[in-house]
Amino acid sequence: MAPVAPKSGDAIFASVDRVNAELFTLTYGAIVRQLLTDLEEVDEVNKQLDQMGYNIGVRLVDEFLAKSNVNRCVDFRETAEVIAKVGFKMFLGVTASVTNWDAEGTTCSIILEDNPLVDFVELPDTCQGLYYCNILSGVIRGALEMFLFPSPSGVNENRSHVAA
């Protein structure tokens, strides 16, 4: 049976409660600033962001499945598409695109054109190795691990890549 195309996340996004985008952006910025002040090491901050994202992801995936009603995904490609189109739309309000598949179809990149977390942000020269959006890759990792899908994911410059 041909896999069903994932529903667009627009309908669900319209029906869930939303928060002011600027408040969200500024709050995330404050979190990153505070982590930098507390931990001082850019690598430590990256790890913390990933861990925070992981904790969010393991809880978020249940809400995602309950609200979005998607069918079981047949393979990893479909999983990545669902995350990019439905998941990101539902929780961040932006659609991501999936590119950069490798030969076996086990690694891909999810590209966010318009990331609300990084509005107004400019990394200073002292923090050049900082993966500002590392929380997102933690969320994806946490969500996928709930399906017993151990997947290391990370942020590549401003891109987040997921490997299965």
Next chain:
Amino acid sequence: MIVCIAVVGHQNNPLYIQSFTEADDALKLHHIVHCSLDVVDERVNNPKKSGPTLNETFLGLLYPTENYKVYGYLTNTKVKFILVTTDLDVRDADVRNFFRRFHAAYVDAVSNPFHVPGKKITSKVFAERVSAIVKSFGLSSAV
């Protein structure tokens, strides 16, 4: 021709000063900006009863020196924007428009989580936006 723009914090500490001429009299410009701060304080402390009190942000022409005109704009957080220009006839609407766009750029720069309030603005994006606004100011008033 806009010669210089400056952003001054609420304790009269300079946050951003940028001059747009090739002439090397940056010191004179800094001095003009500094003197205009006194005029701003005077306007703030003695509000004109007859003038419109609703739009307190735009302070208008502060004082004309030998060949410069200085305009001021005050935000609600007591941050002052000073504009020094050599144009002889500048429309009020143009200056207000300039300050509105400048204020928008300033707000975006300050929303950067890595910006420390009270320190100088080091954002390159802000500098570029300001240059673009300054360039288009010159063009629009030539029309």
